Amino acid sequence: MGLFDKLTGTQHPPEGVSPVPGQDLREALFGLNRPEVPYVIRYGGGERCDLLAEWRLTEPAWQQVFVRSQISHTVQIRMRLDHKEHEVRALEEQWELSRVGTPTRLQKTSAYTRGPSRTVSRRWTLGRGADGHLEAAETFRFDSAEMREPLRDTVLRSGWTWRGVVFGKL
Template sequence: MGRLRDSWGRYRDRRMGTKYPDSGVTSLPGWQVKAALLALNGTGVPFHVRVAFGGEKADLVAEWKIVLPGDSDFANGAPVERSMRARMRLSAAGREVHVLDQVREVGLVGDPPRPGLSRRWSRGPRVTRARYWSYEKGPDGRRHKVVLFDARDMRDPLRNTVLGAGWTWRGVRRL
């Protein structure tokens, strides 16, 4: 029974995106982990980390907003504003950071663009696998793939900071 429980735990950890720090890494206190995550703001990352407001049920929130060109299957080909949010709660007892990822897409209409009626929303560990790209003509006249949005650009710096502090990065479905 114990081996079955262990394999279920490993499966759940892999599915939720849980990562553990390397052995031998000294765990930092919670206030230093929080300070390290807030210090990511000045490093040229495409997102912003802030202290959570009272009703957000988190300690820190990382946000990234981008406007993507029109997509044929959503918002009738209009541009789409995509916002990705990672709500993080620090659990000092277990030396873990619980993370809930959320993605919201809103179709833009009019000139100047404003939010329309087309909307999509999702949450959980699977939303961090999103990647959007387009093809543009390069200086050599050939088409080149240009990545517009890659969720790893937000998730990886956050996760690496937490793991470097000796804490566990645990994906959750609700905070």
């Protein structure tokens, strides 16, 4: 792995793993969609990509989780499948969020970054344990890697390269 690959988050599949057909990879990525995960993977269509993974900010059940937890960023990963090279070119984009309206909802602001980055947000509750000592319990955790890592790992297990895009076109 070269320096540029490290900067872009590019990873190659393990030796000896044969690439699956593109349709099989696409189905495996869609297979990551489950009601309990805070992101959704869909066709890219108007987003200038083949597949798009994004946080479920607009879905009522998830929106309240994001608002209550005071999340301040959202992540979107646009993916283009290169069938000839057996690689997924992935552009990770991040926006700051603001809270607007009553009831409060989240809205993207103009603060924008691109390229692999990590946002972690945690909420802790302090209390006394049974023995009277002060204890901390994690009550909420948000980590942008919880979306990127399952996508990347699925691509690598499928024998394709995960190529991070920072500069230029997807």
